[in-house]
Amino acid sequence: MRFDDIKAYENVSLKHSVQNLLSNTSPNEPLNKIQENTDYNAVLKGDVLTRKMFLKQQRQEEKDLNIAWINKMIYTDAILQEKMTLFWHNHFACRARDAAFAQQLNNIHRANALGNFRTMLFEVAESPAMLQFLNNQQNQKNHPNENFAREVMELFTIGRGNYTETDVKESARAFTGYGFNKGGEFVVRKFLHDDGQKAFLGKTGNFTGEDIMNMLCEKKETAHFICNKLYKYLVNETPDPDHVKAMADVFYKADYEIKPLLGYVFTSDWFYSDKNTGNLIKSPVEFLVGLSRQFYITYDRPDVLLQFQKVLGQVLFYPPNVAGWPGGRNWIDSSSLMYRMKIPSTLLNGGLIDFAGKADPEDEAYIATVRNQQQFVNTRVQAIADWDKFLSVVPKNTPNTEFAQFLLEPKLNNIILNKVNGATDTKAMAIELVSTPEYQLC
């Protein structure tokens, strides 16, 4: 939120604001940074130089894609759509080795971010990124690979405890032959598909993969599983069972339409209760995007955004595993908290970055080919905050405490109150406020 956002909603009722939020913003276009997918056969057959070139290109594409998305988050107005895209990015967590595939999956999440969950699930299940990541290319009649089928249940739909190992085995058979061709298009390879009878969740039939996913969506546990996760993302890390149950009722009744669910959450009293305000720990990306939006920061060297993601422990398109980023207090340790408290003054005061962060394991192949492994050394951030704009949208005569309460979600404690009450320089005060532990919460 920015001051100009607040102004726009000043005299509008909550119900109307939420309606506006859900309907009026024009949706974001898909990412189109990466034009074509890589021909891996050519790479594998190629000589040393080809492979080196490929590694370099792959790295560049991943970087471009990352920055293209984070720019969308910072500079477009479809905040809710991008925030939900990030939610689905973490729900259907995937690492694709092909940047074009990663981009396509991301666009599925974006297109359906506020749409229908079932539609999204079906599209994800047909995406080359996920099929490859969960080894469904290798899932063949008589040689089933259960990875895909297992994660669809454990992490994408009904969750643990609601299915048996037999359900995993049987549904894996239903997904046999589902894969993609050279061009990255979804194909059902009939000769590899097991069209025999399967027993799944108490029913028997010649089920296909689509049947399995429909049967999973029929189970209310799926609505509950998603709502529980969403509650942790939007409301509180400790879910209130009654609230989640109410959400699941809405979601299930709306046949997995996401807007009614969000509408219900945003108009519920509990969403605004003290307990649920300013108690969620921002993810590194939320932190960076929020800071950049609030201060209208532009980056001459957008690479620093990637560098910050690395040291703070969340690199877009690089979730730690198929379960996604664990979030919450997992984001915070001594060093990440120190960086979070230091980054605002670095960005807003034109400081230096003097930390390197660790390479992602996937970068190792590239690192092995370059001699100079010191990738990041004292680099100037080259970020420009638009202070004039920032200050111009703050309504005249805003008391310092109100200003502080706007930047910080949690209730202000006395130390902060004392600090802001004596402050004369709004700029300096703003930098201090966003360098606090309180600023890590939303």
Added chain:
Amino acid sequence: MDRRHFIKNTTLASGALLVPAFLKPLEALASSQLSGYKNLVIIQLSGGNDGLNTIVPFGNDIYYQKRNTIAVKQPDVIKLNDIQGLNPGLSALKEIYDQGWMSIINSVGYPNPDRSHFRSMDIWQTGSDANQFLTTGWIGRYLDANCQTFKPYTAIEVDDTLSLAMKGAKMKGIAVQDPYKLYQTTREPFFKDLVHDHGDANLSEDNLGYLYKTMIETYSSADYIQNTSKTYTVNASYPATPLGNQLKTVSKFINSGLQTRVYYVSLSGFDTHVNQQNQQDRQLKIYGDAVAAFIKDLKQSGKLDDTLIMTFSEFGRRVEQNASNGTDHGTANNILIYGGKLTRAGIYNDAPDLAQLDNGDLKYQIDFRDVYATLLDKWLNVNNSQILTKNFAGLNFV
């Protein structure tokens, strides 16, 4: 405690400017408490180090058949027994080996191995099964099991950021690349104000309390680490490489009597798909020279008997080389252990079986968690079943 109480209490506390007990200097600690303090140093080789070109099975013809251009030639191998020897890049370790300070454990891995870097590293760092996702690291859970007495500096990673291995649910280790720099950062005026005005040891249980607690612990840990470690100067010479510097820092920490049980460092650059030989030899030399310097330094200062060093990588590489004079991701690998008090120095078990492969990959003989279990039970004195997903029998190298 709810948020309002918390604010009220901190207001009172700030009025009196109370300094919490753990901000006080730790000189009070009797030095007798420090002696006999056992340290574990973990060195992670990132990228999947090719174990077969590290500890070379020169006595096995299959090795030369499968690697006709990248095998280490017989005369170049530093022979340890009739079958295995060191890569020439590790020449500095020969002396360490001869002293009985090194143990080589062959064919370490886990069931259903994963060949992706990040996933396999995840598995090694959390100690999970291949199909299990844990959000805490194995050292982190060791901290959790003792969180009443431990501090973040009980486990120090000499790096800018903290690895998952070091993160528990209740307690996390601390990343310190340079103790002085960390100290300086935490002493910036604004930061200092926030810490001191919040000097209340009983912070609330909510996330804000957690953030303040982390901040205050960082502040006091930075002070403790800087003021303890500055009392000792490392005189031994170390190679001028990042790993050399990191191990030199660890030596400073250990020798100054820092109450740290686990140190963690890593070295990158082992994902050698293309033109492996030069790259890997270069990395192994960096590794071998730094480790040898470190061990000799600890011997000199009398700390080698209290120190155990473990080196691992997320996986080994395929037995057969690829078409680019490199190797692709494999499975089982060796673990290298060093220390002054090894009960079984030398080569711990049989050399890897290059004839019985699993789809071109080595079959693991020892679960890596049996190695962890040994370290937990016999070195860190905690029952391994408390930390790992189940009880592991462990090995006999220490």
